Amino acid sequence: MSTAYSMNWPAVRAIYRFEMGRFWRTAGQSILAPVISTTLYFVVFGAAIGSRVSAVDGVPYGLFIVPGLIMLSLLTQSIANASFGIYFPRFAGTIYEILSAPISPLEVVLGFVGAAASKSILIGLIILATSALFVPLRIEHPVWMIGFLLLTAVTFSLFGFVIGLWADGFEKLQLVPLLVVTPLTFLGGSFYAIGMLPPFWHAVSLLNPVVYLISGFRWAFFGKADVNIAISLGMTALFLVICLGLVTYIFRTGYRLKS
Amino acid sequence: MPIISISQLSKTYTSGFTALRDIDLAIEAGEIFALLGPNGAGKSTLINIVCGIVTPSSGTVLVDGHDIAGDYRAARRAIGLVPQELTTDAFETVLNTVSFSRGLFGLRPDPGHIERILRALSLWDKRDSRLMTLSGGMKRRVLIAKALSHEPRVLFLDEPTAGVDVELRQDMWRLVRELRQQGVTVILTTHYIEEAEEMADRIGVIRRGEIILVEEKAALMRKLGRKQLTLNLQQPITAIPPELADYELALAADGRELVYTYDTRAERTGITGLLTGLAAAGIRFNDLHTEQSSLEDIFVGLVREEGARA
Known part of the structure; x- marks a missing residue:
C-alpha cells in the first residue's frame, strides 16, 4: 500500500459494504417490489393475455417473457442503484471524503459499480425464482445466462454511474432512465420477438441496443434468438467499453467531481 | 523538513x-x-x-x-x-x-x-x-x-x-x-x-x-500589537490641553482617565514626551496601566492596511 499503484482494497470493500448496507436497510422494499411487479406481469401477460397468445418460436408465452422481465429489472435497477449511489454523496456533500481519500478512480468505480451490479443481479435472481412459481423454467445455457446477467448488470451500472456523475439535480437523475432506457427496454423485445414485427419496424428495432441484450439473454434460456448470439455479445461488450471510456474521461478531467 | x-x-x-x-x-x-x-x-x-x-x-x-x-x-x-x-x-x-x-x-x-x-x-x-x-x-x-x-x-x-x-x-x-x-x-x-x-x-x-x-x-x-496606556488622573479634567494635541489623547471615566494609544513598532512610542508634557501642563496621575491589543485588532488592522494598498 506504499506505492501509487497497489490497490486500496479496504477502500473498495468499505464503499461496497456501505452501498450494500443501504440495500439491506431497505431490504423489504428492495426485494418485495420486484417480486410484486413480476407477479403482476405474470398475472397480466402470462395468465390474462398469455392464454390467448400462441407460443413464440415454440416457447409458451408465459415462459417467453421471463428473460425480458429479468432484463427489464436488471437495466432499470442497475442504472438506478449506481446513479443514486454516486449522485447522493455529491448532493449531500459527503463526496469530499471519497475525493480526499487515497483512492484511485478505478477503486471508486469498483466499489460503487460492484455494489450496484450486485444489487441488480440479486434482484434478477429473485425475479427468476419468482418466475419459477408461475412457469416451468428452462435454461439451456446456464453459464451463458449468468454471463449475460453479469455483463449487463456491470455495463448498465457503469452507465448509471455516468448518469449519477452527469446529473446536477434529481430531475436529471430520472431523465435518462425514464425517457430513454425504459422505452428502449419495452421496445427491445421484452414481451415479443422482434421477428413478429413488420419488416420496417424490425429494421428500426435493430438500432435499439437493448434488442441485443434481450436477444442474447433469451438465447441463453431457450437456444433461440432474434439476432446472432455473437452480435449480441459484441454489442453488449461495445456498450461496456463505451461506458468505461466515459468513466475514465470523467475521472481524468474531474468533470462534475472537482472544481 | x-x-x-x-x-x-x-x-x-x-x-x-x-x-x-x-x-x-x-x-x-x-x-x-x-x-x-x-x-x-x-x-x-x-x-x-x-x-x-x-x-x-x-x-x-x-x-x-x-x-x-x-x-x-x-x-x-x-x-x-x-x-x-x-x-x-x-x-x-x-x-x-x-x-x-x-x-x-x-x-x-x-x-x-x-x-x-x-x-x-x-x-x-x-x-x-x-x-x-x-x-x-x-x-x-x-x-x-x-x-x-x-x-x-x-x-x-x-x-x-x-x-x-x-x-x-x-x-x-x-x-x-x-x-x-x-x-x-x-x-x-x-x-x-x-x-x-x-x-x-x-x-x-x-x-x-x-x-x-x-x-x-x-x-x-509583540510586533504588530498596538498598546494603550491609561493614566488615572488625580484631578478630573474637562478638556485636553492644546499643547498635548499631537498625542491624540482620549478622555475616559468622566475625565478621570487619559488614554494614549501607541504603536509598539514605531521608532518612538512618544511615552516619554507625553509624560513630560503632562508634567508641564500640571496634570498629575496616581496610577497607570497598559493593555495589549487583541489579535482581532491586529487582524482587522492588517486586512484594512492591505485593502488600502490594493
Missing part, C-alpha cells in the same frame, strides 16, 4: 475567479497553524487543494515529502480533514460512518481505536444513533471522529467551531492540544480570532488569495 510545503500555488476557477495567487507556505511538523482571513479570502480553496478536493491551476504541494498529485496516496494518507459544512450520511449510524472512513484510507478495522476516538469525543453512547437524529454539535464531533479514524499526521480543521456551543468549543480546543502532544500537526482556518489566539503557534493571514503574513503568534502580537 516541513510537513507541508506549498510552492507557487495558484487557483483560477473556470468562471475566471482567481482564488489563490502564488501561495508559498511551509507548515512545520507538530505545530498548530491558524489560517486567518475574511470570507472568500481563499482559506477553504487552499485546504481543499492540499486535501485533493480541488485541482490547482499551478504550483506544487508536498505533504510529508509526497507530491499531492504524483504520489497522492501517500500524501492523502497523512491527512485528516474536517470540512466546514456539516455533511453527513443521514441514515448511517455513528459507528458505521466512522468505520467507513477508516476503510477508505486503506486501513483494516480497529474497533479499539474507533472506540477511543468516540469516547474522547463523547460519542460512544451515540454510536448506534443515526446521524440525522444528532444535533449540529454532535454532527461536528462525528466529522472530527471520521477525520481521526485513520490516525492522520496532519489534521485540517476548516472553521471547526462555526456555530458550535461553548462546551464543544472548549472540548475541541482540548482535543487539538492533545493531538499536538501526540505529534499531530493541526491546521485550522477560522475567522474567530480568539480561536487562533487561544490555540495557534503560528498564524498566517490570507486576503484575496494571497498570504499577506505568516508569523509566530507571540511575535506577531
Whole structure:
C-alpha cells in the first residue's frame, strides 16, 4: 500500500459494504417490489393475455417473457442503484471524503459499480425464482445466462454511474432512465420477438441496443434468438467499453467531481 | 523538513475567479497553524487543494515529502480533514460512518481505536444513533471522529467551531492540544480570532488569495500589537490641553482617565514626551496601566492596511 499503484482494497470493500448496507436497510422494499411487479406481469401477460397468445418460436408465452422481465429489472435497477449511489454523496456533500481519500478512480468505480451490479443481479435472481412459481423454467445455457446477467448488470451500472456523475439535480437523475432506457427496454423485445414485427419496424428495432441484450439473454434460456448470439455479445461488450471510456474521461478531467 | 510545503500555488476557477495567487507556505511538523482571513479570502480553496478536493491551476504541494498529485496516496494518507459544512450520511449510524472512513484510507478495522476516538469525543453512547437524529454539535464531533479514524499526521480543521456551543468549543480546543502532544500537526482556518489566539503557534493571514503574513503568534502580537496606556488622573479634567494635541489623547471615566494609544513598532512610542508634557501642563496621575491589543485588532488592522494598498 506504499506505492501509487497497489490497490486500496479496504477502500473498495468499505464503499461496497456501505452501498450494500443501504440495500439491506431497505431490504423489504428492495426485494418485495420486484417480486410484486413480476407477479403482476405474470398475472397480466402470462395468465390474462398469455392464454390467448400462441407460443413464440415454440416457447409458451408465459415462459417467453421471463428473460425480458429479468432484463427489464436488471437495466432499470442497475442504472438506478449506481446513479443514486454516486449522485447522493455529491448532493449531500459527503463526496469530499471519497475525493480526499487515497483512492484511485478505478477503486471508486469498483466499489460503487460492484455494489450496484450486485444489487441488480440479486434482484434478477429473485425475479427468476419468482418466475419459477408461475412457469416451468428452462435454461439451456446456464453459464451463458449468468454471463449475460453479469455483463449487463456491470455495463448498465457503469452507465448509471455516468448518469449519477452527469446529473446536477434529481430531475436529471430520472431523465435518462425514464425517457430513454425504459422505452428502449419495452421496445427491445421484452414481451415479443422482434421477428413478429413488420419488416420496417424490425429494421428500426435493430438500432435499439437493448434488442441485443434481450436477444442474447433469451438465447441463453431457450437456444433461440432474434439476432446472432455473437452480435449480441459484441454489442453488449461495445456498450461496456463505451461506458468505461466515459468513466475514465470523467475521472481524468474531474468533470462534475472537482472544481 | 516541513510537513507541508506549498510552492507557487495558484487557483483560477473556470468562471475566471482567481482564488489563490502564488501561495508559498511551509507548515512545520507538530505545530498548530491558524489560517486567518475574511470570507472568500481563499482559506477553504487552499485546504481543499492540499486535501485533493480541488485541482490547482499551478504550483506544487508536498505533504510529508509526497507530491499531492504524483504520489497522492501517500500524501492523502497523512491527512485528516474536517470540512466546514456539516455533511453527513443521514441514515448511517455513528459507528458505521466512522468505520467507513477508516476503510477508505486503506486501513483494516480497529474497533479499539474507533472506540477511543468516540469516547474522547463523547460519542460512544451515540454510536448506534443515526446521524440525522444528532444535533449540529454532535454532527461536528462525528466529522472530527471520521477525520481521526485513520490516525492522520496532519489534521485540517476548516472553521471547526462555526456555530458550535461553548462546551464543544472548549472540548475541541482540548482535543487539538492533545493531538499536538501526540505529534499531530493541526491546521485550522477560522475567522474567530480568539480561536487562533487561544490555540495557534503560528498564524498566517490570507486576503484575496494571497498570504499577506505568516508569523509566530507571540511575535506577531509583540510586533504588530498596538498598546494603550491609561493614566488615572488625580484631578478630573474637562478638556485636553492644546499643547498635548499631537498625542491624540482620549478622555475616559468622566475625565478621570487619559488614554494614549501607541504603536509598539514605531521608532518612538512618544511615552516619554507625553509624560513630560503632562508634567508641564500640571496634570498629575496616581496610577497607570497598559493593555495589549487583541489579535482581532491586529487582524482587522492588517486586512484594512492591505485593502488600502490594493
